[in-house]
Amino acid sequence: MRFILASASPARLTVLRGIGFDPEVIVSGVDESTIEEESPGRLCRALAKLKAKAVAATLTEDAYVLGCDSVLEFNGQTYGKAEDAETAVSRWKAMRGKSGVLHTGHCLIDTAKQRRHIRSSSTTVHFADVTDTEIAAYVDSGEPMRVAGAFTIDGLGAPFVERIEGDHGTVVGVSPPLLRQMFTAWGVPISSLWRTESA
Numbered sequence: 576m577r578f579i580l581a582s583a584s585p586a587r588l589t590v591l592r593g594i595g596f597d598p599e600v601i602v603s604g605v606d607e608s609t610i611e612e613e614s615p616g617r618l619c620r621a622l623a624k625l626k627a628k629a630v631a632a633t634l635t636e637d638a639y640v641l642g643c644d645s646v647l648e649f650n651g652q653t654y655g656k657a658e659d660a661e662t663a664v665s666r667w668k669a670m671r672g673k674s675g676v677l678h679t680g681h682c683l684i685d686t687a688k689q690r691r692h693i694r695s696s697s698t699t700v701h702f703a704d705v706t707d708t709e710i711a712a713y714v715d716s717g718e719p720m721r722v723a724g725a726f727t728i729d730g731l732g733a734p735f736v737e738r739i740e741g742d743h744g745t746v747v748g749v750s751p752p753l754l755r756q757m758f759t760a761w762g763v764p765i766s767s768l769w770r771t772e773s774a
C-alpha cells in the first residue's frame with residue numbers, strides 16, 4: 576500500500592527513507608493558525624491530525640497517510656519556528672545552558688481500513704551554554720528560522736545540543752519507534768513497509 580508523508584519537511588522525508596520506507600510527499604498546505612491549544616502535546620497532535628486528514632481527503636486510492644508537527648516547550652511557552660533573526664537570537668539567549676522538550680505529533684491514517692492513530696512523542700533537549708558570537712553565526716546561517724524550536728540536532732545546530740533524553744527522531748520531526756508502535760498496534764510489521772529492492 577502507498578505511504579504518503581503529508582509534510583514539506585525534508586528532514587522527515589530523510590528519516591523515513593533512512594528506515595527503509597518509500598514515502599510519497601503530498602504537502603497539506605493547511606493553515607496552522609486555525610488550531611489553538613494551550614498544551615504543546617495537544618497542539619502538535621491537533622496540527623498533525625489537521626495535516627494528515629487534509630491530505631487523506633484528496634486521495635482516490637488507499638494509502639497510509641502520516642502527518643506530523645513539532646513544537647518546542649520551553650519555560651512554560653510553546654514555540655514553533657523562529658519567525659525572524661531577532662526572535663531566534665533572543666530565543667537562544669534564553670535557551671542556552673537550559674533544557675526544553677521537543678514534542679512531535681503524529682497522525683497516521685489507514686484509509687483502506689478507515690483507522691487512525693493520533694499520538695505524540697517527547698524528547699528533552701539540553702542546550703549548550705553557547706556564546707553570543709556562536710548565536711549570531713548560527714542565526715546568520717538562516718537555519719533557526721526554518722526549524723521548530725529554532726535548532727536542529729542533525730544540522731548546524733548539533734554542536735549546540737549537549738544531550739537528549741528520548742528518541743532522536745522526535746527532535747528531527749518523526750519518531751521511528753512511535754511509528755513501529757502504531758503499525759504494530761494494527762498488526763502491521765514495520766518490515767512490511769520496507770521498500771523492496773525492485774522499487
Ligand SMILES: Nc1nc2c(ncn2[C@H]2C[C@H](O)[C@@H](COP(=O)(O)OP(=O)(O)OP(=O)(O)O)O2)c(=O)[nH]1
Nearest residue numbers: 582583584586644645722723727728729746747748
Ligand atoms: N533536520 C532537522 N529538522 C528539524 C529539527 N527540528 C525541527 N526540524 C524541522 C522539521 C520540520 O521541517 C520543521 C518543524 O516544523 P513543522 O512541524 O511545522 O513542519 P514543516 O512546517 O517543516 O512542514 P509541514 O508543516 O509538516 O508541511 O522543523 C532537527 O533537529 N533536524
